[in-house]
Amino acid sequence: xDGFSKSIGGGGPNVPAGSxxxxxxxxxxxxxxxxxxxxxxxxxxxxxxxxxxxxxxMACDTGASYGSTLRYxxxxxxxxxxxxxxxxxxxxxxDFQEILRYLxxxxxxxxMWDDGNSLGPKxxxxxxxxxxxxxxxxxxxxxxxxxxxxxxxxxxxxxKYLGMVNMIGTHFEENHVATGFGNHLAIPILxxxxxxxxxxxxxxxxxxxxxxxxxxxxxxxxxKFQIAKITTEGSTIYPPYSLKTYWGFTHFENPAQGxxxxx
Amino acid sequence: MTGSMxxxxxxxxxxxxxxxxxxxxxxxxxxxxxxxxxxxxVGLVFxxxxxxxxxxxxTEGPIVADKNxxxxxxxxxxxxxxxxxxxxxxxxxTDMVSSQxxxxxxxxxxxxxxxTALTLLKSHLFRYQGHVSAALVLGGVDCxxxxxxxxxxxxxxDTLPFATMGSGSLAAMSVFExxxxxxxxxEEGIQLVSDxxxxxxxxxxxxxxxxxxxxxxxxKTEYLRNHQLPNPRTYASSKGYSFxxxxxxxxxTKITPLKQKVEVTEGGDAMEE
Numbered sequence: 001x002d003g004f005s006k007s008i009g010g011g012g013p014n015v016p017a018g019s020x021x022x023x024x025x026x027x028x029x030x031x032x033x034x035x036x037x038x039x040x041x042x043x044x045x046x047x048x049x050x051x052x053x054x055x056x057x058m059a060c061d062t063g064a065s066y067g068s069t070l071r072y073x074x075x076x077x078x079x080x081x082x083x084x085x086x087x088x089x090x091x092x093x094x095d096f097q098e099i100l101r102y103l104x105x106x107x108x109x110x111x112m113w114d115d116g117n118s119l120g121p122k123x124x125x126x127x128x129x130x131x132x133x134x135x136x137x138x139x140x141x142x143x144x145x146x147x148x149x150x151x152x153x154x155x156x157x158x159x160k161y162l163g164m165v166n167m168i169g170t171h172f173e174e175n176h177v178a179t180g181f182g183n184h185l186a187i188p189i190l191x192x193x194x195x196x197x198x199x200x201x202x203x204x205x206x207x208x209x210x211x212x213x214x215x216x217x218x219x220x221x222x223x224k225f226q227i228a229k230i231t232t233e234g235s236t237i238y239p240p241y242s243l244k245t246y247w248g249f250t251h252f253e254n255p256a257q258g259x260x261x262x263x
Numbered sequence: 264m265t266g267s268m269x270x271x272x273x274x275x276x277x278x279x280x281x282x283x284x285x286x287x288x289x290x291x292x293x294x295x296x297x298x299x300x301x302x303x304x305v306g307l308v309f310x311x312x313x314x315x316x317x318x319x320x321x322t323e324g325p326i327v328a329d330k331n332x333x334x335x336x337x338x339x340x341x342x343x344x345x346x347x348x349x350x351x352x353x354x355x356x357t358d359m360v361s362s363q364x365x366x367x368x369x370x371x372x373x374x375x376x377x378x379t380a381l382t383l384l385k386s387h388l389f390r391y392q393g394h395v396s397a398a399l400v401l402g403g404v405d406c407x408x409x410x411x412x413x414x415x416x417x418x419x420x421d422t423l424p425f426a427t428m429g430s431g432s433l434a435a436m437s438v439f440e441x442x443x444x445x446x447x448x449x450e451e452g453i454q455l456v457s458d459x460x461x462x463x464x465x466x467x468x469x470x471x472x473x474x475x476x477x478x479x480x481x482x483k484t485e486y487l488r489n490h491q492l493p494n495p496r497t498y499a500s501s502k503g504y505s506f507x508x509x510x511x512x513x514x515x516t517k518i519t520p521l522k523q524k525v526e527v528t529e530g531g532d533a534m535e536e
Contacts, residue, residue, distance in 0.1 A: 184433035188462040189441060213440040217433070249445060251308065251411075251424035 040092040046182030047088035052203035055231035056149030063222035080235040085121040085150030090179040092143035121150025121161040133169030145179035181218040186210035303431030303463025303470040304345035309452035312480035313402035316456035320471040339375040342403030347429035349396040377403040377410040389418025431463025431470040
């Protein structure tokens with residue numbers, strides 16, 4: 001039964017047999033225990049971010065997969081929030097769009113106070129943590145890992161902030177964060193090579209190093225990346241570009257040379 | 264159970280005990296757990312040969328069973344093999360193939376080739392359909408040059424310029440993917456392998472303790488056991504702990520003399536009867 005539905009769907013996400021892929025949260029069919037479970041459908045892969053001298057730099061690829069198909073190739077997964085922050089998301093893209101709507105409402109009502117103060121990255125991170133954790137407690141999670149970075153003037157001058165929240169509400173603040181596969185492939189590099197007060201060029205080089213490894217070793221990544229930075233001047237999201245990959249190892253040219261019949 | 268046992272085993276997985284095992288499991292017997300090596304193992308090809316590296320932690324679930332085990336196994340004087348997965352499986356399979364290579368060397372009078380070890384390993388693992396949980400990084404230098412292969416538990420192999428296996432393989436692979444280039448010198452190769460293993464040790468919970476390195480070149484193999492010790496045990500004082508008399512308060516003392524429970528028979532042979 002499962003195999004039959006898989007062949008029709010053709011590359012769609014593997015929804016377990018017996019569930020109706022209605023998308024989003026589902027109410028219980030009839031009385032009894034309400035169980036609202038979700039399966040992510042259109043997902044984005046890793047986001048990596050790090051603090052540097054002038055602020056925070058964030059990068060991710062512009063692909064969104066539908067199960068094992070690379071459905072969308074020009075998706076912006078990093079957006080500016082207010083004047084002081086940028087947010088990047090991996091996981092279910094529709095939930096990210098919902099989160100952006102919540103943040104829109106939040107920044108709008110904050111703007112209407114017209115008191116000269118605006119929401120900083122710390123406040124946004126705290127708000128999103130509450131939202132994510134509460135949704136998780138209702139068994140109706142927003143299936144994302146979010147990265148929030150920003151710079152805001154504080155009592156000690158310009159304070160850089162970089163934090164992460166995931167779908168179950170785990171949140172922390174760090175000098176460098178990564179979501180998804182980035183945790184396994186990018187964090188080792190960042191831990192070894194990040195240092196305080198990197199220049200923008202150094203930070204971009206480090207981020208590109210991580211993005212290249214992710215491109216080689218993560219099957220759902222594509223060779224089209226976007227870098228965003230946030231400083232006291234504001235946020236800048238750069239246009240997408242590609243990285244050069246190297247496939248010229250001699251061992252790749254004729255792998256069966258030494259072992260005829262192997263691969 | 265007699266007579267029909269004269270035929271030698273024709274090969275293939277022996278399913279004789281499967282029915283018994285199923286019955287035992289149904290009656291509530293818990294199968295013994297496997298000691299996995301939860302590992303980071305790596306290998307790379309440099310200009311003169313091959314460098315293999317491994318961490319030294321063996322885990323049994325959440326507990327570290329062996330802080331300083333050896334994961335780089337000897338196959339032939341010019342071929343070494345790193346093993347990840349179930350410790351017993353990697354030990355047994357590398358020992359077995361090592362003996363087969365030795366016998367083959369006696370028969371042919373020549374140095375063993377890496378592809379021979381590779382074929383013996385992959386055919387054995389394929390026969391057992393993945394039940395022998397051994398993931399190996401096999402490297403060596405023979406008359407045809409330096410070779411590096413990875414062998415997966417189900418029997419598939421890859422020939423690569425650099426390879427990582429085990430739970431820490433992603434951390435180590437991130438180091439390799441960003442820093443590997445062709446024509447590395449010996450020092451660069453050892454440094455890169457150590458960096459990759461250290462990435463595994465510090466970023467993966469299943470790997471830890473020390474770094475073992477093995478450098479194989481034409482005619483010479485160097486096994487650098489505990490090449491790096493990045494996790495030293497630091498004592499409060501350099502002499503270690505010292506417990507002087509009077510440090511621990513004695514609350515009460517009770518001396519019980521042991522009774523003689525053994526009867527010694529004088530003379531005669533005790534083993535008689």
